[in-house]
Amino acid sequence: MAFINQDFRFKEKHDKHSRLRWLLFTAGCAVLGAVIASTNSGSEGLDADILAADDLNSEHLPAFIENEPTAATAVRLSFELSLPELQAQQKIIDDINHDSPKQWREFKVKSGDSLAKLFNRAGIKPQQLTEMMKSGEAAKQLTRIYPKDILRIMTDGENNLLGLRYEIDHENYLMVERKNGVLEVDTFKHDIETRTAHASGAIDSSLFMAAQEAGISQNLIMELAGIFGWDIDFLLDIRKGDHFTVVYEELFRNGEKIKDGNILTAEFINQGKTYQAVRYTNPENNRTEYFTPDGKSMRKTFLRSPVNFARISSGFTTKRYHPVLHKFRSHKGVDYAAKRGTPVVASGDGKIVHRGRKGGYGRAIIIQHGSKYSTLYAHLNSYKSKLRVGSKVKQGQTIGYLGSSGLATGPHLHYEFRVNGVHRNPLTVKLPTAKPVPKRYLADFELMTTPLLAQLELLTRTQVALNN
Ligand SMILES: [Zn+2]
Structure with missing residues (x-):
């Protein structure tokens, strides 16, 4: 069920986003337009992208559509904005709400910093740190901040903490918001887009050199070696002229690549022998594994050697x-x-x-x-x-x-x-393979993997054509 469904889900999400953007954009245009003219500072943040931030999910949506945008929803929607964009947007929200202007400021964690020191720099009343730490379990994430991390903090004119945002990692962020006077904390997931990429390489000296030339990361090549490592000894069996093709996921956030995802399918030709693998999640136990195109496990029930790097x-x-x-x-x-x-x-x-x-x-x-x-x-x-x-x-x-x-x-x-x-002899004994795709899921396996294998086929054929 893995990839096709996943792609479909992403697509669906995007469609939902475009609908949302349009809806919010048209709804907000009239109000925002007037402010743009008068502030002139945030024109960049005032196009539809303002509303294209990550968590336009259904949970937050109704409140936003039915009611006027509140500071809190706007804060969430604008998680992706740069500081100037944020500030401009905040002013718009304040103007809509006829509030006194609030301010987003950015604080970089320095070595030796503590949250207390940071709050002090931000001029926030010290007891509000305690209040924030008691606002929920998720606040504990803030005890693990590191130098160079960035905290974005919003205060009012009276040194009260109104909001705080912190990027936990590439995929998650933390939001503290004051709602009806009470601080609430929660973590959210960024909208990660998965794209499919591919690479091919031929081995001249080493697998790692080939990976470098093919422009793929060390992690990915390690994963590739892990998939084929049951059949190929990457220390002893690799020969000049061996080559590989790999189709894999790349994860993007706001159009920017964060990291490589999973290998979807791959081929490795070792000493003239072709090995192919495709990723599949067995619906029976929800276990994701690599299989041969005919559904046999790539995995053996025994490791060839019980020590690494020996x-x-x-x-x-x-x-x-x-x-x-x-x-x-x-x-x-x-x-x-x-x-x-x-x-x-x-x-x-x-x-x-x-x-x-x-x-x-x-x-x-x-x-x-x-x-x-x-x-x-x-x-x-x-x-x-x-x-x-x-x-x-x-x-x-x-x-x-x-x-x-x-x-x-x-x-x-x-x-x-x-x-x-x-x-x-443990080096030559034929090792039993792990369980194949269960018979009753073979049709599902075929449905899920055929497009990937077709893509692999096309790539390897192109590769052969290029080499000849
Ligand atoms: Zn011995």
């Missing part, structure tokens, strides 16, 4: 020279060398069946995954606290920390993977 120091062999025991022995696992203390994670969901010293393995954990699979993690420095025999663990959950306990020449993780009790 070097494989010894592979799986049936015969090798043991450096400590000084004799030939098979090595029925994979060794990962990394810094002592590096987190070791459960490679799959399961239950801990052993946690403790186990001969040459040193401190070891064994996890049972269903009836068929088990994994072993040896030479640990320590265990994750609270984990015991019988504890349930999730894939990717930290279970312990890499070390050199037992028979080990240096800090490394010795990892074993057993199928029906038999040791298998």
Whole structure:
């Protein structure tokens, strides 16, 4: 249900906005027009955009249409305005209401500042800080302000706080308003517009270089690597000439890009083999995952390696020279060398069946995954606290920390993977994939993903044409 619905919702919202703008604009024009002529200072803020601010939602709308615009509604509607625009607008509101002029002022948080100091600078009566902090749970956000944050504050002529606005992050803002003499605080969401973007890149030296050349962010490429990381080892398998195409979301606020959103669909060609993934939310459990175009999960039930950023120091062999025991022995696992203390994670969901010293393995954990699979993690420095025999663990959950306990020449993780009790090479064993799209949702899956996959197809075809 994810994207199409989402796009549709945004579209709907915008349509609603344009209707609203028109309505409010025509309603307000006559009144505002006269003031524009006389003030001449806020002409920029007086077009329809004044009314195009974010939270023109249905909740606030009726009051605005049915009644005269009050200072409070106007404040909310004008959240996006710059300070001069705000001030100009405030004057209009005051004129409409025949109030004495109020003032919006901007205060930048300096290092070592506190809210009390800021209120002092704004000349607000000190007890009103206490009043504001008691005005609601949301006010607590204001205890976490940082240098360079901006607070916009409105006071009347008698040093009373009438309003305060604070950008919590890109998507949320906080509003304090005095209504009928009482301060009220609430947080609001900005209207975020989602646009679809795409990028393609070919690997010359590294994946990150390719990403940079394609103009996509490190975050996005990490996400891409996460999607295909079950099939492609991005440390070992990447070759010159590999290439990728990615269709992703970009989030905008007031026409300005804030950040990248989700990857919608992507293709990665690794050593001539094509992998495709598409994002889909399973309506059964509301879980969003990446699937192959035919609905198989991209995810495997096991991670290929239970430590990140580690070097494989010894592979799986049936015969090798043991450096400590000084004799030939098979090595029925994979060794990962990394810094002592590096987190070791459960490679799959399961239950801990052993946690403790186990001969040459040193401190070891064994996890049972269903009836068929088990994994072993040896030479640990320590265990994750609270984990015991019988504890349930999730894939990717930290279970312990890499070390050199037992028979080990240096800090490394010795990892074993057993199928029906038999040791298998964790690097090459065919890992079971996570659950596919449930049969009864396959039609929905197809409906949701076909347009995305068609777009991907078109992009990759164009790419091929460009390369030839
Ligand atoms: Zn080993």
